[in-house]
Amino acid sequence: MARLRLGVMISGRGSNLQALIDACQGLAFPAEIACVISNVRGVYGIERARAAGLPTVVIPHKGYPSREAFEADLTRVLYAHGVDLVCNAGFMRILTPSFFEHWPDRVINIHPSLLPAFPGLKTHERVLAAGCRFTGCTVHFSRPEVDAGPIIVQAAVPVLQSDTPETLAARVLAEEHRIYPMAVRWLAEGRVQLDGERAIVAEPDIAETALINPAG
Ligand code: GRF
Numbered sequence: 001m002a003r004l005r006l007g008v009m010i011s012g013r014g015s016n017l018q019a020l021i022d023a024c025q026g027l028a029f030p031a032e033i034a035c036v037i038s039n040v041r042g043v044y045g046i047e048r049a050r051a052a053g054l055p056t057v058v059i060p061h062k063g064y065p066s067r068e069a070f071e072a073d074l075t076r077v078l079y080a081h082g083v084d085l086v087c088n089a090g091f092m093r094i095l096t097p098s099f100f101e102h103w104p105d106r107v108i109n110i111h112p113s114l115l116p117a118f119p120g121l122k123t124h125e126r127v128l129a130a131g132c133r134f135t136g137c138t139v140h141f142s143r144p145e146v147d148a149g150p151i152i153v154q155a156a157v158p159v160l161q162s163d164t165p166e167t168l169a170a171r172v173l174a175e176e177h178r179i180y181p182m183a184v185r186w187l188a189e190g191r192v193q194l195d196g197e198r199a200i201v202a203e204p205d206i207a208e209t210a211l212i213n214p215a216g
Contacts, residue, residue, distance in 0.1 A: 003029075003188070004031040004084050004184070004188035005032060005033075005081070005082050005083050006032065006083065006086075006184065007077075007081060008020060009091040010037070010043065010091055011040045012040070013043065013090070014044055015173065015177065016176055019176070019178075020087065020089065020184065021052045021054070022181075023181035023184070023185070029185065030185060030188035031184050031185070033054050034083050036049035037074060038056070038058050039058075039091070039093055040092075041058050045089075057077050059077065067095075068098050070093075071096060075102045075103075085108065085188075087109075087184065088142060095144065100143070105194060107141065108183065108184075109147070111140065112124065112137050112169065113127065113137065114134070114136045114137075114154055114156060115147055115151060116148070118135075128165060132159050135156070136154055136155050137176045137179060138151055138153075139151075139183035152183040153182055153201070153204070155175035155176075155179050182205070186204070
């Protein structure tokens with residue numbers, strides 16, 4: 001069966017990109033990375049993609065008169081690489097409705113909180129300030145509103161009293177790297193359906209999602 005072709009969009013260090021690269025190297029993994037796009041020059045994620053032998057394209061948003069013009073070029077490049085699914089992985093640009101019109105239910109994102117709690121930036125600082133006992137990460141279908149859209153998979157981690165934003169970010173990031181490939185696999189296997197704005201996963205791997213404490 002043909003593998004789902006991913007267009008991964010990044011703006012930075014690309015550790016989630018790396019998790020997708022590693023997953024796609026598995027022979028049985030049902031997706032492959034068709035191209036990696038960065039809107040920022042010189043970021044480490046682009047080096048990771050090159051090291052993996054993947055096509056990379058840098059499209060600096062600053063040179064464009066409007067968001068729509070920038071996004072038209074994103075779409076052109078994604079189409080040119082035969083992309084089926086756009087995976088935002090630390091891509092720090094807001095996308096307008098016109099981009100989504102080209103990619104209906106074909107854009108996903110990873111966010112370092114248990115959405116719909118804590119959309120936006122400085123997530124871990126805000127989780128600590130609120131005194132939350134748990135946080136986590138979410139892979140979701142993207143919508144034009146920031147960090148909104150049907151949830152595909154989440155993982156939860158405890159918040160420790162001794163945590164700093166950095167220690168909490170590291171604990172959450174390890175889970176991000178686990179659930180992003182999982183969500184892509186479920187999508188590639190056709191196991192994710194939308195019921196309105198709710199995503200239903202056929203036969204999710206409960207043991208893998210580890211949302212339930214096995215000792216509990
Ligand atoms: C991750 O925490 C992701 O959830 C958020 O931005 C960060 C990107 O990190 N959207 P990386 O570039 O994948 O290492």
